[in-house]
Amino acid sequence: MAFIALGINHKTASVDVRERVAFTPEQLVEALQQLCRITPSREAAILSTCNRSELYLEQDHPSADEVLAWLASYHNLSLDELRACAYVHQDDDAVRHMMRVASGLDSMVLGEPQILGQMKSAYAVAREAGTVGPLLGRLFQATFSTAKTVRxxxxxxxxxxxxxxxxxxxxxxxxxxxxxxxxxxxxxxxTITLVARHLHEQGVKRIVVANRTLERASILAEEFGAHAVLLADMPQELANSDIVISSTASQLPILGKGAVERALKLRRHKPIFMVDIAVPRDIEPEVGELDDVYLYTVDDLHEVVAENIKSRQGAAQAAEELVGAGVSDFMQRLRELAAVDVLRAYRQQAERLRDEELGKAQRMLQNGASAEDVLAQLARGLTNKLLHAPSVQMKKLSAEGRFDALAVAQELFALDEGSDKSAQ
Structure with a gap:
């Protein structure tokens, strides 16, 4: 059994690479099922956001190379290009990575809360696809619990x-x-809902929400006293807009250089501030070449983000300690689970021996034996049978010189030196 966390993020890959590795919501179920079918992954989940694409896996034996090859093939990328910006974490490190991600400790903006919801969505999609089993499922639940504690x-x-x-x-x-x-x-x-909330709090009175479906835009617009339009209505709204912030799931740019040029003419070249938060990008990069346009992508926000995260640096250390405790607790419980099958088999064996001796005792009572004799025989018989297999195995271990195993047996049966001397 091995846990693997594999992927790319804003620290290791440019926005150009990230948008090529991103999964659309429509791709996820099929991709997860293909991932488990083609690679040695028994369980899998995929987290794909504007800042990262990560695969969380459970395998019999760690095989990251095959998964990387699948990921490169799925997105028609060069394997060497993907390897250059990918990272792989295994077992304890994979658990730690997932918990840090969910807690916002690995985000571009330290402590940002959206990632936890995105990870919960990734888990829900993997369950829908049937690619999450008991082990990865336990890891996700432990991850959510740790992130909640951090918050x-x-x-x-x-x-x-x-x-x-x-x-x-x-x-x-x-x-x-x-x-x-x-x-x-x-x-x-x-993300756009958060943008609208912040703009509203900063006193922006005129907000227009453009979306593929008018119903969803109207719900958001109503919350902040904004106006809802369809994407097709963007050109006329663009000419009246000083601030344009875009974040959709479109696979192709929805705002091109020509549309912005026409808007600037109507505005008499009054500047437009644009932020493209989407991955893949919503706004053609060429728009940034236009005079009177200030275009920023998510990667351009690093400096602003750096100033804002200073207030959270003190809390980060405490959060890291909580994550460390979460990792230790999960791995300990996972190791305890490894003993469950052995304990179950041992209990079944003990119960079978008990039932055999109990049956003998009941027959002795029916044949007229005294209760005292029956109880004594039951105790002797049960003790002998319970000790028989361990005794045979320990003699064998001793004969083979496996004294380390004998030491484990002494610890397993809680035998200290005092009990040995009293037995002598």
Missing amino acids: TDTAIGENPVSVAFAAVSLAKQIFSDLHRSQALLIGAGE
């Missing part, structure tokens, strides 16, 4: 620090008065 017992998540918050902070640096600005938000998922 509860440390200040790691107290300040509103996230990619969404960083984007709004950057907008404040460019526009001195956000109250007068109009924001166009593309998408209606969790």
Whole structure:
């Protein structure tokens, strides 16, 4: 049995590579089933976000190379290119990595809370695909429990620090008065919801939410007093927008250079601040070449994020200690589980011997033997039978010179030196 955590993230791979390795929600179930069918992975889950794509696996014997080959093949990547930016963690380190990720300790924004929900979604999808079994399932539950403890017992998540918050902070640096600005938000998922909340808190009165489905956009818009439109209506809204922040699950850019050029003409080249949080990217990179456009991707937010995480650095050490305790507790419980099958077989054997001796005792009573004799015989017979197999095996071990195994047996049966001397 081996746990493996394998993948790439914002620390090891550029946004260009990350968007090529990302899994769409529609791909996940089929990809998980293929992963378990083609590689030696008995259990598997996939976490795919804008900042990371990770595979969590349980295998009989660790075989990361085959999984990396599958991942490269699935996304039509060069194996060498993937190896150059991939990391592999095994067993205790894999458990630690999962718990750190869920706790926000491995995020671009230290302590950001969205990753825990994303990991829970990854677990739910893997269950739907039938690729999570008892071992990986236990690991996920332990991971969620540790992350919850980190959130509860440390200040790691107290300040509103996230990619969404960083984007709004950057907008404040460019526009001195956000109250007068109009924001166009593309998408209606969790990240855009956070962006809308931060903009609303900063006093932005005019917010437009553009989404593929009007119903989802309307739900979000209603929460913040915004206006909902379809993606098809973006061009006219773009001309009125000072701030554009996009985060969708589209596999292709939805905002191109031509549309932005037309909007700038209508705005008489009044600047537009744009942040593309999506992976794959929603806004064509060429848009950043236009005068009067300030375009940032998630990778560009590092400096803003660095300032915001300083307040969380003190809490990070306490969080790391809680993660360490979570790893130790899980691995101990996992080792205890290894004894369950042996204990079950030993109990079944003892119960069979007990039933045999009990049957003999009952027959003796029926034949008129005294209760005292029956109890004495039951005790002798049960003791002899329970000791027979261990006695034979220990003599054999002694004859073979396996004194280390005899020492284990002495510990197993809780035999100290005093009990040995009293027996003599």
